[in-house]
Amino acid sequence: xxxxxxxxxxxxxxxxxxxxxxxxxxxxxxxxxxxxxxxxxxxxxxxxxxxxxxxxxxxxxxxxxxxxxxxxxxxxxxxxxxxxxxxxxxxxxxxxxxxxxxxxxxxxxxxxxxxxxxxxxxxxxxxxxxxxxxxxxxxxxxxxxxxxxxxxxxxxxxxxxxxxxxxxxxxxxxxxxxxxxxxxxxxxxxxxxxxxxxxxxxxxxxxxxxxxxxxxxxxx
Amino acid sequence: xxxxxxxxxxxxxxxxxxxxxxxxxxxxxxxxxxxxxxxxxxxxxxxxxxxxxxxxxxxxxxxxxxxxxxxxxxxxxxxxxxxxxxxxxxxxxxxxxxxxxxxxxxxxxxxxxxxxxxxxxxxxxxxxxxxxxxxxxxxxxxxxxxxxxxxxxxxxxxxxxxxxxxxxxxxxxxxxxxxxxxxxxxxxxxxxxxxxxxxxxxxxxxxxxxxxxxxxxxxx
DNA sequence: ACGAGTTTGTGAAATCCTTCACAATCTAGG
DNA sequence: CCTAGATTGTGAAGGATTTCACAAACTCGT
Numbered sequence: 001x002x003x004x005x006x007x008x009x010x011x012x013x014x015x016x017x018x019x020x021x022x023x024x025x026x027x028x029x030x031x032x033x034x035x036x037x038x039x040x041x042x043x044x045x046x047x048x049x050x051x052x053x054x055x056x057x058x059x060x061x062x063x064x065x066x067x068x069x070x071x072x073x074x075x076x077x078x079x080x081x082x083x084x085x086x087x088x089x090x091x092x093x094x095x096x097x098x099x100x101x102x103x104x105x106x107x108x109x110x111x112x113x114x115x116x117x118x119x120x121x122x123x124x125x126x127x128x129x130x131x132x133x134x135x136x137x138x139x140x141x142x143x144x145x146x147x148x149x150x151x152x153x154x155x156x157x158x159x160x161x162x163x164x165x166x167x168x169x170x171x172x173x174x175x176x177x178x179x180x181x182x183x184x185x186x187x188x189x190x191x192x193x194x195x196x197x198x199x200x201x202x203x204x205x206x207x208x209x210x211x212x213x214x215x216x217x218x219x220x
Numbered sequence: 221x222x223x224x225x226x227x228x229x230x231x232x233x234x235x236x237x238x239x240x241x242x243x244x245x246x247x248x249x250x251x252x253x254x255x256x257x258x259x260x261x262x263x264x265x266x267x268x269x270x271x272x273x274x275x276x277x278x279x280x281x282x283x284x285x286x287x288x289x290x291x292x293x294x295x296x297x298x299x300x301x302x303x304x305x306x307x308x309x310x311x312x313x314x315x316x317x318x319x320x321x322x323x324x325x326x327x328x329x330x331x332x333x334x335x336x337x338x339x340x341x342x343x344x345x346x347x348x349x350x351x352x353x354x355x356x357x358x359x360x361x362x363x364x365x366x367x368x369x370x371x372x373x374x375x376x377x378x379x380x381x382x383x384x385x386x387x388x389x390x391x392x393x394x395x396x397x398x399x400x401x402x403x404x405x406x407x408x409x410x411x412x413x414x415x416x417x418x419x420x421x422x423x424x425x426x427x428x429x430x431x432x433x434x435x436x437x438x439x440x
Numbered sequence: 441a442c443g444a445g446t447t448t449g450t451g452a453a454a455t456c457c458t459t460c461a462c463a464a465t466c467t468a469g470g
Numbered sequence: 471c472c473t474a475g476a477t478t479g480t481g482a483a484g485g486a487t488t489t490c491a492c493a494a495a496c497t498c499g500t
Contacts, residue, residue, distance in 0.1 A: 025323065090434055119431075160434075200433060204426070209242075210318075215309070217403060276488080282487090294448075
């Protein structure tokens, strides 16, 4: 039962169910559009966007048309307009407060990832278990003890948590975060998490991707 | 019913096209199976596997049946057998030689990722541009100058390359790697790569995943 | 050895996603 | 204003993946 959501309620949004691949592509389009905008282009066609994103013009138009009609026939899309629209669709017209749980090598790298802040994702908390790490500062944030996770996460008003932990610890932390009101998790550990309804999890599974590559190389 | 799958090695085999999601799930199943095997279980049913992997029993059986019939009706699958079969299907019955290009924070974390070696992925080379990093040692490998990338990659007989680079550099490195005979890339940069036919690329796009989470939170 | 109870393997149906094809609408240029 | 050329928006078709449903085949207890 891979059902993640049920229905919209907070926003008066009659937009039908949006496919995950569509959202991913929007994120891509946005990046190209910002590049195009930076280069001074004022309009762009679905064909040009498609080329940048390794897809087809029809796909681009379909993706956008699920949310409204932003283009001008005969002309294309206004870069500036479309950037604004996609940012709004993706919820990027605000900032999001991030916590990173696990300050090992991977957690540290993530917390200091350049371009987070620029794109509106602010790391407001970092947690670890190891007393030697607690108290150190990363990217301007002091590493806190994971034992106060719930209280801290609420105090910090965190929206999203990034988990960079050993698989054994991930599930328990995920449950605690969900309990504390964090509704979005980005999981770098290798075990899929079980979370309450209403919490979205995305996995970044290094080992799995390598195994997919192994398969591709083997059956080339 | 009579599915013979022994010919997958020598020749371009007649096994029908395998969907990407199927391969991903196989990788997942494998992990659970190894856990079950470690716990001493000798058989497992599609239902149990499905629960572990957040999918359905029918899905599990369909996935496996694309490659042969490994189970016993009324009993389930032999854990040990199935582990062996999936490892063979995914090409994990051998080791793969990895290079990491980019030894910044992310590249270093990846190169030292625990569990690579255990799963048969050996980091045999690390490259960077920065003279201050070249010559340092990470995970037992000395960081080399990226300017000899092609020759080194061939000397090291690298199968897979992990790219942990600024987006501006990624495309040129990808092209050089493809030229040098690396047919599988795992890309952590934010721009999708264009590569020659026969080269497989998988993307790990942190920013994109965060934006998908932003969308999910916004349209909850 | 038998019947009750499981569980697989797999066509067929359903669902999800992408591509096609074309009318509608715009710009540009005279 | 009118025509040629370009591009969007979208219903319908097509393809891909997941789910359903059930016969076949096995185990186990008696």
